[in-house]
Amino acid sequence: MKRNKIIAVLLSAALLALALSACGSKSHASKEDSPSESGQKTESAAKVTVKLGVVGSIYEDLWKPAKEALKDEGIDLELVQFSDYVTPNNALANGEIDLNSFQHRIYLQNEIDSHGYKIQNIGNTFIIPLNLYSRKLSSVKELKDGDTVAIPDDLTNGGRALKVLEAAGLIELDPNAAFNPTIDNIVKYHVGIKIEELKANVIPSALSDVTAAVVNGNYALDFGLKSDEAIYKDSVLDVEEYWNLIAARTADLEDPDKAAVYEKVVKAFQSPETEKVFKDTYGGYFIKAGWDQNLLAK
Incomplete structure (x- = not known):
């Protein structure tokens, strides 16, 4: 009997240790998948890809500072090149890309009026001379x-x-x-x-x-x-209707998470680093316009 009691006690202890170990493993995994004490998610949980439609190779230069800055935000900004002005809005409306940045306000409004696209301006970029x-x-x-x-x-x-x-x-x-x-x-x-x-x-x-x-x-x-x-x-150059912009699907802006990501994209572009590219790389050919307008403000 005494021997059986000893065995029972040892078995209970082993089971308790196993249970505690299992609980510890679960807690560690949960911590990795949830926000940290600073409120930031882990890299794997926060990383997101945003496809941005553009027209012309110059946009690779113009968006380079923003692309680099967004990496620190866990956002991979992927530029998708189009060869004409007709396709990018159609691609955006159909969900093939997340954003586009190639047009001014008049062109966007004309596209909306002509095709019924549910897309809108979320941030001004620049004006360029014609x-x-x-x-x-x-x-x-x-x-x-x-x-x-x-x-x-x-x-x-x-x-x-x-x-x-x-x-x-x-x-x-x-x-x-x-x-x-x-x-x-x-x-x-x-x-x-x-x-x-x-x-x-x-x-x-x-x-x-x-x-x-x-x-x-x-x-x-x-x-x-x-x-x-x-x-x-x-x-x-001072007419707002000719200002270029970043466009998004209106439906996407109803998703707080997507809207927050897109706001980061806008802010990353509207930076001193981008303006430096305007001046140093393109000799002031591009002029910032409307950066003081917060078009995503609720």
Whole structure:
């Protein structure tokens, strides 16, 4: 009997030790999977990938500081390149990407009106000039009757290009045309130029085939066109409708976790490091705009 009691006691002790050990292991695992004492999650729990749609290789440079800063936040910012302005909003609306950053406010609104996209601006980025370039002329004053000037064929960039031609003294637009004038809104030609509408992404390569062309900033940079080579520089830079932006799906913003991540993306871009790239890498070609507007504020 005494021997049986001793065995029973030893067995109970072993079982107790095993139970305590199991509880200790569970507690340790739970601690790793939950927020730390500082309130931060572990790296494995916090890491998230955000796909950002862009148009043009320059965005790799523009977003590099933000991409590096976001790593410390556990966010892997993946840039997805598109070759035109039509696809990125469709890809965003369909959930193929999480955000995009390539367009200004007028273009976004036109896309929403045309396609019913449920997407919206969550942060301003910059404004870039829409300059007039030529392989054949050294000054806008050299343009004459019969010369061909190419502009983007999309409504918003084409409208802005017409405003550039007006500011350059080549045409006069109907003042009621607002921000989206078309060729039909030209009320007077001060110089009898022929305006040819082309896809924005092909205009730089077609520059030798026309007398001059209004070239979107990102494509101008991709093709090595420097702002000081322009025969006329865009001077309309303080209009908010022409500010570029970061867009997200409206439905995603209803998720507090996603909204918090996207807010970090916006703040990472709107930084002194990004502005340094504007100035040092691109000679001030890009100008920060609207960084004081918190578009994600509740």
